[in-house]
Amino acid sequence: MSQETVQRIELAVGCVLFGFLVIRFSQKRRISFRYTVGWLVLCGLGIFASLLIPVFTPVAEFLRLSPTVFLIAIASIGSALLFLQLTVSISGTQRRVDSLAQENALLREKLERIESPIKK
């Protein structure tokens, strides 16, 4: 077996294992459906790309990279973009949680004020 074939198999196996991990997390409700789909699409692209390494070879050679390194670079950029999107998402969620906690405190105070004359 050539070195390239071994690398293709390793890449495909890595993607499959990562896909199983994502599915396991999703089954335990640790990842929401939308992110499960996102990660599985990324895994699918990885498997697809490992099968089509010869197609990328001319581009990789043009960039003076081996096909595998080229694929890893693309995967890294994809992951970085995904992390950036997640950071944006977390920041928005943080703001919403802050606002909700404040709304809750203000409403609770209002409720206590309304209820206090009734109790008396």
Added chain:
Amino acid sequence: MSDKPLILIPALNEQATIQEVVASVIAQGFDVVVIDDGSGDQTANLARQAGATILTLRINLGVGGALRCGFRYAVTNGYKSVVQCDADGQHPTSHIQRLVDVSNETSSHLVIGSRFRSQDLEMTVMWHRRFAMWILSLFASRACKTKITDSTSGFRLISEPLLGQFAKYLPSHYLGDTFEANVVAGRAGYKVKEIAAPISDRKAGVSSTGSWRSIILIARSILVVFFHLHFRIADYSEEELSLQPVKKG
């Protein structure tokens, strides 16, 4: 609508001092709101018994988040100004009236009580922290166009229209509510004034931020201010006596 300022006291596990602080503020005739920032002790109950209105945050948001909640309460209930005061008994509540007087005399939107202007400083500040505070003060002074010696002071008066802007946009991260807020107010054209206000060491409890961690966070805040990455509020124009829309980015 009330001309008297509302006194806001953000508190996290301050059961040892909160009753005394609330009682001393109420004795001066001010309305008091204690924002319980997720305390696990009797802070809220003791403050309520002392006569304060309580806003209970179910999760800990930090001082900035707690303060914003208080600002929203003040705006909703028609207060034109608020005074922020610590729950640990470090700030002499007798100086609240001085903040109010200075705000009225100078028409300032933000009056900061500085511990470093005071002759009788009773608080121990480590040298590295004092150095970091000096750097922060340089940035704050430049932004506010007046000498600021204590840009992280938690003893301040904030009046409208700045109060309304902070109620909408004040962030919850460390120094976002003090140093960054002061810089933002200055850069947006609001009038800032600083006066001396003595401060003593904490009577009980521990500070929420450790010494070295605070140095790292101070460095982060300096970068935020240097690159104008801080939150935005509507600009204040004295000539037009109106607020300009909030600039994006």
